[in-house]
Each structure stands twice: as structure tokens, then as C-alpha cells.
Amino acid sequence: xxxxxxxxxxxxxxxxxxxxxxxxxxxxxxxxxxxxxxxxxxxxxxxxxxxxxxxxxxxxxxxxxxxxxxxxxxxxxxxxxxxxx
Amino acid sequence: xxxxxxxxxxxxxxxxxxxxxxxxxxxxxxxxxxxxxxxxxxxxxxxxxxxxxxxxxxxxxxxxxxxxxxxxxxxxxxxxxxxxxxxxxxxxxxxxxxxxxxxxxxxxxxxxxxxxxxxxxxxxxxx
Numbered sequence: 001x002x003x004x005x006x007x008x009x010x011x012x013x014x015x016x017x018x019x020x021x022x023x024x025x026x027x028x029x030x031x032x033x034x035x036x037x038x039x040x041x042x043x044x045x046x047x048x049x050x051x052x053x054x055x056x057x058x059x060x061x062x063x064x065x066x067x068x069x070x071x072x073x074x075x076x077x078x079x080x081x082x083x084x085x
Numbered sequence: 086x087x088x089x090x091x092x093x094x095x096x097x098x099x100x101x102x103x104x105x106x107x108x109x110x111x112x113x114x115x116x117x118x119x120x121x122x123x124x125x126x127x128x129x130x131x132x133x134x135x136x137x138x139x140x141x142x143x144x145x146x147x148x149x150x151x152x153x154x155x156x157x158x159x160x161x162x163x164x165x166x167x168x169x170x171x172x173x174x175x176x177x178x179x180x181x182x183x184x185x186x187x188x189x190x191x192x193x194x195x196x197x198x199x200x201x202x203x204x205x206x207x208x209x210x211x212x
Contacts, residue, residue, distance in 0.1 A: 039108075041108065043196065047196065048111070050204060051111045051112075051178070051180065051181045051196065051204065052111055052112040054165065054167065054178050054181075054204050055110060055112045055113065055142070055165060055178075057167050058142055058143060058166060058167050058168075058178070059140055061143065061166075061168035062092065062131070062141040062142065062143050062168060063091075063092065063139065063141070064168075065168040065169075065170070077210060077211075077212050078149060078150065078208065078209060078210075079150070079206070079208055079209055080150055081150060081151060
């Protein structure tokens with residue numbers, strides 16, 4: 001991994017169209033600004049990993065479920081929620 | 086076109102029903118073509134990868150659950166479902182919906198900033 005030391009207000013260019021700016025730092029937080037083309041997806045890693053895990057589980061679930069047995073969906077109702085506004 | 090999988094056997098379909106997912110699905114970014122089938126009982130939809138037919142995402146439309154769920158024009162939001170033998174353990178991912186445009190046959194998986202929508206919302210409750 002490439003490790004660079006930067007000060008608040010300084011930037012890093014990644015390739016020609018990606019810029020990472022150090023906006024501010026405090027005791028245990030860094031505020032980072034990212035300029036990237038819209039097709040570059042940017043996620044907080046912990047969220048991305050959770051969503052990835054959830055998708056993998058869904059694929060596994062579909063593999064192991066007996067798709068036809070789901071018609072046993074009687075006596076059960078959809079957990080319809082009033083929208084929270 | 087024709088695909089074959091353990092779960093569904095052989096499926097033959099016209100190219101015109103193929104959905105394009107330009108960015109794939111989170112964790113499956115290289116899969117860009119899918120077909121969407123309704124389950125036999127009409128409850129779920131199956132988003133089946135054409136490139137890897139063993140990869141299937143069970144989907145459920147979000148609108149019947151949350152009427153005011155975030156919209157994208159022309160697209161219908163679906164949640165990826167985690168199936169379970171115990172129906173009350175079946176959950177739906179409302180945090181990163183799959184938006185599908187049935188008319189133009191395209192879709193994408195989004196991530197909502199809104200933290201009120203859970204990754205593992207219980208889809209069913211016992212009556």
C-alpha cells in the first residue's frame with residue numbers, strides 16, 4: 001500500500017480524473033472530499049462489506065431453497081409498515 | 086437464448102427480455118445481463134444471471150411494503166430477499182434496493198443514504 005502524508009487543504013490525484021482532498025482533521029476523525037466521475041462508485045467500506053455479505057447470503061439462500069415449496073406462504077402476511085416520514 | 090441451472094433447469098428466452106445491469110450487482114459487478122422471472126406462486130421474482138445461471142437473486146417489490154419508498158423515474162424498486170425455511174426469518178434488504186426498468190430492460194443496485202431502511206427487514210409476520 002502506498003502511504004502518503006498530507007496536511008489539511010492538500011490533495012492527492014489518482015489517475016487523471018480522481019482527486020482526494022483532506023478537508024479537515026480532528027483528534028480521531030478525518031474529513032475527506034472525493035472528486036470522481038459518476039461511474040466511480042464510492043462507498044464506506046463497512047457498509048459495502050455488509051451489503052456484499054447480504055447479497056452473497058441471498059444467492060446462497062436461493063441455491064438451497066426449494067423454490068416450489070415457497071407456495072406454502074399461507075397463514076402469513078407481509079410485514080407492511082406505515083412509512084416513516 | 087438458452088441457459089441452464091440446477092435450480093431452474095433449462096430456460097429458453099428471447100434476447101428482448103434480457104435486462105442490462107451496467108454496473109452489475111454489489112459483489113457481482115462483472116455480471117451485467119439478467120432475466121427476471123416471476124415465481125410460480127407469484128410472490129417472488131428471480132433475477133437470474135445469464136453469464137452465471139447459478140447466481141440467482143430472489144427479489145420482492147418494495148412498494149407494497151413502503152408506499153413512500155425512494156423512487157427513480159421509470160424504475161420500480163425491489164429488495165433482495167434472504168430466503169429461509171422458516172418464513173419468519175425471511176428478510177429483505179431495503180438499504181440497497183435493486184431498481185428495475187421493465188420497459189427499457191435495465192437495472193442497477195442502489196445504496197440509500199437513509200438509515201431508517203434496514204438491510205435485514207423481516208418480510209413476513211405470522212397472522
